[in-house]
Amino acid sequence: MITEHPSKIKFLKRSFFQRILGKCVTSLPADPGCWTYSEGVVTLDLQRAPELSKPGAALRIEGEGLPKRVLLVHGDDGQYHAFCNQCSHGGRRLDPVAETGTVQCCSVGKSTFTYEGRLVFGSAKKDIAAFPLREEDRKLLIDLPNPIAQ
Numbered sequence: 001m002i003t004e005h006p007s008k009i010k011f012l013k014r015s016f017f018q019r020i021l022g023k024c025v026t027s028l029p030a031d032p033g034c035w036t037y038s039e040g041v042v043t044l045d046l047q048r049a050p051e052l053s054k055p056g057a058a059l060r061i062e063g064e065g066l067p068k069r070v071l072l073v074h075g076d077d078g079q080y081h082a083f084c085n086q087c088s089h090g091g092r093r094l095d096p097v098a099e100t101g102t103v104q105c106c107s108v109g110k111s112t113f114t115y116e117g118r119l120v121f122g123s124a125k126k127d128i129a130a131f132p133l134r135e136e137d138r139k140l141l142i143d144l145p146n147p148i149a150q
């Protein structure tokens with residue numbers, strides 16, 4: 001359920017065509033070997049993913065037998081956050097919106113979710129899954145529930 005007034009929501013600067021085509025901002029890691037997946041856990045080596053070093057940065061983790069795409073965000077709050085990278089409206093990818101504590105769908109509906117995955121704006125009707133994660137020895141371990149709930 002949407003609880004935020006639309007005037008409080010910030011939008012990523014994207015052209016209409018970028019939104020129609022669903023072109024997200026967030027990149028794949030420069031080092032594709034920075035993460036592995038095994039038995040429901042994604043392990044990402046932060047030393048091999050320098051793109052994530054600053055708050056506001058994000059990476060897409062997908063492919064290589066991963067059951068669901070993951071958006072990994074180094075949040076404005078200094079914490080890491082992981083999401084199912086699939087908008088609950090039409091399945092498009094998400095990007096972080098700087099200095100708002102939210103992630104937003106790259107499509108025209110601009111569905112926007114908090115770091116907890118709670119829907120605050122847009123065409124979607126449901127929240128997205130925010131995956132639990134923890135940091136150990138400069139590695140992030142992201143638990144993907146099985147089956148993954150949307």
Ligand code: FES
Nearest residue numbers: 087089090105109
């Ligand atoms: S797919 Fe995300 S708002 Fe439509």
